[in-house]
Amino acid sequence: MDSDAAREIDIESAHSARIYDYILGGKDYYPADQQAGDAMVRAWPALPVHMRANRDFMNRAVRHLAEEAGTRQFLDIGTGIPTSPGMPMRLRTLAEAGQFFEGLELVEPGIVQVHRWRPEGTDSTEIRDEDIAMYGAVARTPG
Structure with missing residues (x-):
């Protein structure tokens, strides 16, 4: 090629x-x-709400890491840039998502729907749980 x-x-x-x-x-x-x-x-009429909630979660997680945890360098893996072969999606339960965090220390509030992870200062109180099909969490290695 x-x-x-x-x-x-x-x-x-x-x-x-x-x-x-x-x-x-x-x-x-x-x-x-x-x-x-x-x-x-x-x-799925709530899809734009779901996608914005995901984006807002990522912003809150990065803000936490930079301001509260002192993280100074970030590596974004899975940036969504189109490539071949195609970014297949697999839905997971909360228990299945939790397996990704085994051996790590979860930052409060743990693994929750993305709009529920430290929603301070956002309008996520108006987001219905049934409109969000994604979990999010921040964790660190023990030590």
């Missing part, structure tokens, strides 16, 4: 990262992503 072919982006097929960008009001998507995003929102 030559370098030009490796850089080619398939704009005819929707991609989860670009759909996410579209639903959040971004600018880096194509018509296929917009059509897929619109269809997803028709099927």
